[in-house]
Amino acid sequence: MSSVEEIMSMLRDVRHPGKGDKDIVELGMVEDVTVEGNKITVTLGFGQGRDPLAEYLVGSTRAVIYRNTPAGTEIEVKAVSARPKEEKPKKKNVNDLTLDEVNNVRHIIGIASGKGGVGKSTVAVNLAVALARLGYKVGLADADVYGPSVPIMTATEGNVPDAVEENGSEVIMPIEKYGVKWMSIGYFASPGQALIWRGPMACNALKQMILQVRWGVLDYLLIDMPPGTGDIHISLVGDIPMEGALIVTTPQAVALADVEKGVDMFRNEKINRKVFGLVENMSWFTPAELPDHKYFIFGEGGGAIMAAHFGIPLIGRIPLVQGIRQSGDDGEPVALSSGPDGLAFLELARNLVNQVEK
Numbered sequence: 001m002s003s004v005e006e007i008m009s010m011l012r013d014v015r016h017p018g019k020g021d022k023d024i025v026e027l028g029m030v031e032d033v034t035v036e037g038n039k040i041t042v043t044l045g046f047g048q049g050r051d052p053l054a055e056y057l058v059g060s061t062r063a064v065i066y067r068n069t070p071a072g073t074e075i076e077v078k079a080v081s082a083r084p085k086e087e088k089p090k091k092k093n094v095n096d097l098t099l100d101e102v103n104n105v106r107h108i109i110g111i112a113s114g115k116g117g118v119g120k121s122t123v124a125v126n127l128a129v130a131l132a133r134l135g136y137k138v139g140l141a142d143a144d145v146y147g148p149s150v151p152i153m154t155a156t157e158g159n160v161p162d163a164v165e166e167n168g169s170e171v172i173m174p175i176e177k178y179g180v181k182w183m184s185i186g187y188f189a190s191p192g193q194a195l196i197w198r199g200p201m202a203c204n205a206l207k208q209m210i211l212q213v214r215w216g217v218l219d220y221l222l223i224d225m226p227p228g229t230g231d232i233h234i235s236l237v238g239d240i241p242m243e244g245a246l247i248v249t250t251p252q253a254v255a256l257a258d259v260e261k262g263v264d265m266f267r268n269e270k271i272n273r274k275v276f277g278l279v280e281n282m283s284w285f286t287p288a289e290l291p292d293h294k295y296f297i298f299g300e301g302g303g304a305i306m307a308a309h310f311g312i313p314l315i316g317r318i319p320l321v322q323g324i325r326q327s328g329d330d331g332e333p334v335a336l337s338s339g340p341d342g343l344a345f346l347e348l349a350r351n352l353v354n355q356v357e358k
């Protein structure tokens with residue numbers, strides 16, 4: 001079993017993104033470490049104020065010990081605050097959170113894909129901006145624990161969302177830019193750090209990130225789901241009152257099986273949600289110097305075939321162009337522009353609204 005010193009040195013890997021990325025040992029937050037048999041107990045002190053990252057730090061502490069100790073080690077991480085009991089704001093258990101308490105959101109839509117790298121986040125971010133351009137009130141929650149990309153795609157990295165007290169409980173304020181309210185697991189972790197979340201811990205962190213946010217009145221809340229179709233997805237779709245989904249795919253025939261998994265995640269009888277549409281990304285390649293040319297490098301019409309196969313409308317076809325990749329890297333979504341690529345996302349947004357309002 002690890003010694004107290006060894007555990008302290010593990011805890012140096014837990015960094016506080018809100019405090020210049022200093023580690024919790026350096027910040028003097030580790031109040032106690034005990035090792036008894038195969039049980040490790042760590043107590044973290046949070047001083048007087050409320051720390052919006054408290055749950056995140058508790059989760060990271062647990063994860064870092066979990067990774068560095070043998071299977072079967074019992075881990076308890078306690079958070080204590082110096083605030084007198086009666087003053088303490090009621091911190092709701094994450095399982096008691098419901099969206100309607102703090103919010104008024106008309107449509108919650110998951111953006112999903114059977115696998116990563118198909119452009120799910122690119123579509124989610126640009127769709128959010130396009131819906132906002134059409135006059136809707138929009139929020140986007142980036143629930144991709146494995147690779148949150150909203151901060152980079154909107155050039156909001158380094159922003160730390162405020163936490164405020166409302167009616168005796170704590171809520172997190174989204175980041176506003178381009179007319180959209182953004183929230184990302186990436187705002188609470190330095191790059192790479194979010195990767196340590198797995199299983200139930202990831203589910204709780206995600207639930208909190210979506211349900212404890214002060215979204216205000218929204219027409220659309222989009223959820224950029226993690227890639228794939230595993231347990232996190234099932235519990236996310238079950239826990240968040242999602243009305244339905246959009247599935248993003250590339251045109252290749254081999255993507256059919258991935259799309260099927262994505263569709264089943266929402267349509268299976270236990271979940272029973274709608275699938276509003278299929279979006280075919282990278283439909284064709286158009287080089288900047290030959291704007292009238294379309295090269296169907298992944299094959300032509302794959303999205304339409306898949307859509308027909310599953311009985312889902314094909315509501316968008318997005319070209320593979322350098323500008324879309326570049327604007328993602330620059331944090332200025334192409335949907336802000338009125339060029340053909342921007343218009344492709346505006347059309348997608350209009351088609352989605354037609355499906356949802358139908």
Ligand SMILES: Nc1ncnc2c1ncn2[C@@H]1O[C@H](COP(=O)(O)OP(=O)(O)O)[C@@H](O)[C@H]1O
Nearest residue numbers: 116117118119120121122319320321324325328
């Ligand atoms: N239509 C497109 N044209 C050019 N590049 C794209 C397009 N869609 C996505 N990309 C690029 O492909 C990479 C993966 O896209 P991303 O949206 O992060 O995928 P996912 O969220 O499915 O993993 C990113 O670098 C992105 O800029």
Ligand SMILES: [Mg+2]
Nearest residue numbers: 120121144149
């Ligand atoms: Mg992504």
